[in-house]
Amino acid sequence: MRADARRNYDRLLAAARDAFGEHGVDASLDDIAKRAGVGPGTLYRHFPTREALLAETYRSEVEARARQAEELAGTLPAEEALVRWLQLQVRDIKSTHGLGSAVKTMLGADSEPLDFCRETLREAVRTLLTPAQEAGIIRSDVEAADVLRLVHGVATAAESAPEQADKLLSIVIDGLRPPRRG
Numbered sequence: 001m002r003a004d005a006r007r008n009y010d011r012l013l014a015a016a017r018d019a020f021g022e023h024g025v026d027a028s029l030d031d032i033a034k035r036a037g038v039g040p041g042t043l044y045r046h047f048p049t050r051e052a053l054l055a056e057t058y059r060s061e062v063e064a065r066a067r068q069a070e071e072l073a074g075t076l077p078a079e080e081a082l083v084r085w086l087q088l089q090v091r092d093i094k095s096t097h098g099l100g101s102a103v104k105t106m107l108g109a110d111s112e113p114l115d116f117c118r119e120t121l122r123e124a125v126r127t128l129l130t131p132a133q134e135a136g137i138i139r140s141d142v143e144a145a146d147v148l149r150l151v152h153g154v155a156t157a158a159e160s161a162p163e164q165a166d167k168l169l170s171i172v173i174d175g176l177r178p179p180r181r182g
Contacts, residue, residue: 093155
């Protein structure tokens with residue numbers, strides 16, 4: 001991709017992320033093009049359908065979350081890295097107003113983009129989960145998919161009670177820890 005085309009592509013994704021976050025998945029495509037500073041033709045050259053734009057926006061969000069996991073794993077102690085990432089995950093899910101669910105509905109649960117996103121997120125969690133389990137901080141029977149389901153549940157519940165998000169996540173994190181002996 002030429003440099004100018006790459007810049008337009010990146011600006012479109014950033015504008016789509018903001019628009020979908022503000023207005024949900026029905027955000028105006030014309031508004032997204034305007035926000036990106038490009039014409040509708042440029043938008044449609046890169047993303048011929050709303051579904052294509054949604055899928056790529058979600059994919060780029062997932063890739064950013066995976067990078068966060070790697071950065072946190074490399075800079076923080078195991079438990080702190082996992083907790084911080086889970087907090088970011090809840091915040092990001094809430095801020096995208098159901099983007100992942102909408103993409104799943106539009107594309108189908110077994111589509112290639114969703115398979116990629118699901119495995120990328122699971123690998124991100126494993127990056128954080130495995131060291132915490134090896135340190136005995138997190139239960140050994142917890143799997144990455146379990147963690148993702150739990151954090152998604154917290155984010156979903158927090159949509160109707162945002163003030164409860166931290167409390168709910170804290171309860172989940174406590175449940176991930178091994179039972180106390182004695």
